[in-house]
Amino acid sequence: MDVEGAHEILTKFLKSNGKLRSTPERFAVLDTILQIQGHFDADSLYYRMITKGVKISKATVYNSLDLLQECGLVSKYRFAENTSRYEKAFGRPQHHHLICLECGDIIEFVNDHLDRLQDEVCGEKGFTPQSSALQVFGTCSKCKKKG
Numbered sequence: 152m153d154v155e156g157a158h159e160i161l162t163k164f165l166k167s168n169g170k171l172r173s174t175p176e177r178f179a180v181l182d183t184i185l186q187i188q189g190h191f192d193a194d195s196l197y198y199r200m201i202t203k204g205v206k207i208s209k210a211t212v213y214n215s216l217d218l219l220q221e222c223g224l225v226s227k228y229r230f231a232e233n234t235s236r237y238e239k240a241f242g243r244p245q246h247h248h249l250i251c252l253e254c255g256d257i258i259e260f261v262n263d264h265l266d267r268l269q270d271e272v273c274g275e276k277g278f279t280p281q282s283s284a285l286q287v288f289g290t291c292s293k294c295k296k297k298g
Contacts (some may be wrong), residue, residue: 156242164222176207180215190236251291
């Protein structure tokens with residue numbers, strides 16, 4: 152985990168937008184996210200931070216997540232639920248998700264063929280992708296065995 156590299160990306164992003172200040176709280180949110188493995192929601196991130204003694208408001212956590220998504224350090228998803236889920240994007244390969252509608256498990260996978268297909272389609276259409284996410288909803292093998 153290259154914390155300095157992530158800090159540099161956030162610092163450059165904040166400087167490029169003259170209205171955004173570089174605050175310790177924003178970097179505390181980033182540092183906490185860099186320690187999390189897997190997906191999380193904003194409320195669990197907030198509770199994790201205050202449990203560790205960080206003085207921060209829930210609004211600051213939500214606003215920081217929006218900024219971190221804008222600068223590419225965090226990815227935001229809507230799986231089959233009403234809550235947005237996040238995961239760190241910095242230092243992670245492009246990946247996709249299988250979401251079980253029974254138990255809620257999220258299975259991540261990497262597939263070079265899908266990535267090549269995306270590149271091919273974008274090239275054919277003269278389209279420059281910024282980001283992408285494939286989400287497949289269904290039933291996982293554990294739940295199929297139960298039912």
